[in-house]
Amino acid sequence: MAMTPVALTRMALVLRTGLIGAAVLLTGGLAAAESYSAGGLQIGSPWTRATPKGSTVSAGYLSITNKGTEADRLIGGSLAPASRFEVHTTVTENGVARMRQVTSLEIKPGETVELKPGGMHVMFMGLKQPLTSGQTLKGTLVFEKAGTVAIEFVVQAPGATSPAPGGGHKHH
Numbered sequence: 001m002a003m004t005p006v007a008l009t010r011m012a013l014v015l016r017t018g019l020i021g022a023a024v025l026l027t028g029g030l031a032a033a034e035s036y037s038a039g040g041l042q043i044g045s046p047w048t049r050a051t052p053k054g055s056t057v058s059a060g061y062l063s064i065t066n067k068g069t070e071a072d073r074l075i076g077g078s079l080a081p082a083s084r085f086e087v088h089t090t091v092t093e094n095g096v097a098r099m100r101q102v103t104s105l106e107i108k109p110g111e112t113v114e115l116k117p118g119g120m121h122v123m124f125m126g127l128k129q130p131l132t133s134g135q136t137l138k139g140t141l142v143f144e145k146a147g148t149v150a151i152e153f154v155v156q157a158p159g160a161t162s163p164a165p166g167g168g169h170k171h172h
């Protein structure tokens, strides 16, 4: 077998979670942003921010590209240390930005939906432990058609605005 130990570990992880069709593509480097595919969906660079002391919530960001021919919807997910996971949008009312929970987020064929600071995001609530920069946390995304996809969120610094430390942006 020509597989590296890293590839074997990744494979074991996918097998252990019992998920078929969630291929993990390594982009190289420790705690680097990764991309995942499930059916026609491609999920890029899931990340979140370290939590300040005493805080039990954090937001998660990623991109979802639909390379398939049917629309799909993000309907939920999980993060290991969080007791609740919600899909949120940000709306501005009277000049004040507020987060609002939505039941699902549609990704049309050929479309890329970016979950990023100031816009759509996923919300982790009831964190049982603080999130620390450099951590990689197991989680899932649940789609109406593609089902449950195992992913990992990379924890960036509290003020981070992108998944790449230092502001660099990796193109695929």
Ligand SMILES: [Cu+2]
Residues within 6 Å of the ligand: 059, 088, 099, 100, 121, 122, 123
């Ligand atoms: Cu939120």
